[in-house]
Amino acid sequence: MTVDAGPTTFQGVGVGRGMVVGPVAKAHPSPAVPSDGGPGDxxxxxxxxxxxxxxxxxxxxxxxxxxxxxxxxxxxxxxxxxxxxxxxxxxxxxxxxxxxxxxxxxxxxxxxxxxxxxxxxxxxxxxxxxxxxxxxxxGLPEPGVPALEVPSVVVAEDLSPADTAALEVDKVLAIVTEHGGPTGHTAIIAGQLGLPCVVRTTGVMEVEAGREVAVDAATGTVVVDPAEELRAQARERARVQEELEGDTAPGSTADGHAVALLANIGTAADAGRAAATPAEGVGLFRTEVLFLERSSAPTLEEQTAVYAEVLGAFAGRGGGDKVVVRTLDAGADKPLAFVTQPGEENPALGVRGYRLVRREPELLRTQLAALAQAAKDTGTSPWVMAPMIATAQEAADFAALAHEVGLTEPCKVGVMVEVPSAALRAADLLRHVDFVSLGTNDLAQYTMATDRLRGSLADLLDPWQPAVLDLVAATARAGAELGKPVGVCGESAADPLMALVLAGLGITSLSMSPGALPAVRHLLRRHDLDTCRAAADAALAATSASEAREAVRALVDPAVRDALAL
Known part of the structure; x- marks a missing residue:
């Protein structure tokens, strides 16, 4: 079945804010098993x-x-x-x-x-x-996206990590899939690559290869054979994005209230690229990449070298030298070959993140010791935090171990708030650590009892859900009362409208993919702190995610709102 002539619109879930127009390149289908079974032994x-x-x-x-x-x-x-x-x-x-x-x-x-x-x-x-x-x-061609002759919009039922890694990025304008979710692998990788992405776009595989489409990540729409009006809109959005990227000022509201804008990274190479942008440092360094590719744990010396390279990329940098390192977040979908877990009935609620210390305490000790040595070698003062902390005792134990191996002042020790219990008792956690950082993807998952990678439940995982915002607000209040920083490094930090709410709640830093920084910086700098606080109040007063978002959208300067397609 193919799409009839004339404009046709497909609705999906957008990831990012970009808009592009280009021809469709469809992924090769999965191989079918021959009726006779095929050859081989x-x-x-x-x-x-x-x-x-x-x-x-x-x-x-x-x-x-x-x-x-x-x-x-x-x-x-x-x-x-x-x-x-x-x-x-x-x-x-x-x-x-x-x-x-x-x-x-x-x-x-x-x-x-x-x-x-x-x-x-x-x-x-x-x-x-x-x-x-x-x-x-x-003896068939490898499934996935074919070689691209011209810049194209990649359309697929879904893209595996292997498919995405094989893409000719300089020729990919956008990614559109029928399946997947806004926090799945495809969406995460598209964000890292700075590509507009629309997932859960039912029926889009009906579009023939070569047909031109307009992809708008901000609205989650894919329009076949777009009219000149849409093409002009895409050109204008690209112009605005280029203009925003020229603003390198530190993150703040219009009246000068500072909100540090940081980058999420996964490797030393990511750190080098982020250091070349106006990001004011790193708010989330995912260290598990160093572990996942191995059949045995990296040595203290190997880890020290990588951490030193990341810290060195920001050392003495005028634009900000803060680097927040998250300790190993493995388990569940990120198993380690050298720390096998017996079958878990519910891996998302099992031994993952900080909980690995229950089985392999030396993994964490070695990692923290390597970071302490890297800090000494580079003359820097990293911030370190543990994922999946659920109790004040866990926070205290983590802080004690970090201090024991040498991560003392001026280094900072903190924890992630991803579990509702941690948000509800954030003040208790903060009495043991220097800061907390909210991972809103997992926080939404555990608050709403909804698998964050289940695309069909994306509406429940919306960071604008009032219950999730209540927990963010509770954490921010605890930080303000104790005079300690509270950051956000989940996907909600990359939403410009949400950035206003978070600033109004008292969040002190926002960390995101570097490509999302310009729009967030622009919106913050066009609104004062009182407006941000009004936005926070409006969002908290709402009874649904859509009501919360619309209430905040109504408070935004219309000219800015239109320019950013909010």
Missing amino acids: AEALRAAFAAVAATLQERAGAAEGAIAEVLAATAQIAQDPALLADAEQRVAAGESPAQAVDRAVDRFAEMFRAAGGYLAERVTDLRSVRDRVLALLL
Whole structure:
């Protein structure tokens, strides 16, 4: 089925704020299993899995940031001995290698979906491994996006991390998928690459390759054969974005109330790029990338070298030298090959983040010691925080360990607020640490009892949900009462309208992908603190996410609102 001639609009969930017009490039479909099962034997099966794992590992090594992280995790699936053993048993029972792979992956996908949480999102990665193994077994081209001859809008049912990593980024204008969610792998990687993205766009695969579409991430729309009015709008949005990028002033409201604008990074290379932007430092350094690509834990010396490179990128920098390092956030969808967890019925509620200290205390001790040595080597004073803290005792224990290994003043020790219990008792946590940082993606997940990677429930995961805002407000109040910084490093920090609310609540810093900084900076600098406080009051008084957002939108200067397509 194809789209009829004339303008047709598809509605999805937008990620980012950009707008582009370009031709559609459609991803190659997944291989089908032949009716006769196809050729091959157990040896061919093992070779195909090994080749796919090696290719994914190679791409992970060449990639950076979130792309490297998710590619490494997908490579681990291809190396999963349980998955291979299941397929081998099926071949021994008389199935062809292609049938065995297909059915083994189906079985594991069903288990992942039943487990829910992060594992449910990894079904996309399982399917990616399945497709690549089948392509090798059947002698077919690798599934995914074909080579792009001209700058194009990539359209797919969904993109695995491997698909996204293989993109010719300089020729990709935007990414549109039928499935996925706003905090899934595709959306995260699109954000890192600075690409407009629309997910959950039902029916978009009906659009023929080569057909021109207008993709508007701000509204979550994809318009086929756009009229000149939309094309002009896209050109104007691009012009405004270029103009905003020329503003390098520190983050603040119109009347000078400072709100530090920081960058999220995943690798040392990300740090170098962020240091070249007006970002006032790093609000979230995801250290797990260093761990995920390995079959054994990185040594103290290896970690020290990486942390020193990141800290050195911002050392003595006039635009801000703050670097907030998050300790290992592994488990659930980010398993470590060298710290295997027995089957968990609900991984999102299991042993992840700081909770790994219960099983492998030396992992955290070594990481903190490496950071302390890197700080000494570079003459810097990093900020360090632990993820998935649920109690004041955990916060106290983490702070004590950090101080014990040498992370003392002027270094700062803090924790993430991602669990409702931490938000509700934020004052108790802050009595033991120097600062807290809100991870609003997980906070929304746990507050709304909703898998944050389940695209079909994206409305419940909206950071504008009043219950989530109540917890953010409670955390900010605790910080203000104790005179300690409270930052936000979740996706809500990248929403310019939400930035007004967060500033009004008393949040002291916002951390996001570097590409989101210009619009957030612009909106803050066009509104005073009283307006921000009014925006916060309006959002908290609302009874739904949409009502909260519209109430704040009504307070924004119309000229600024139109320029940013808010």
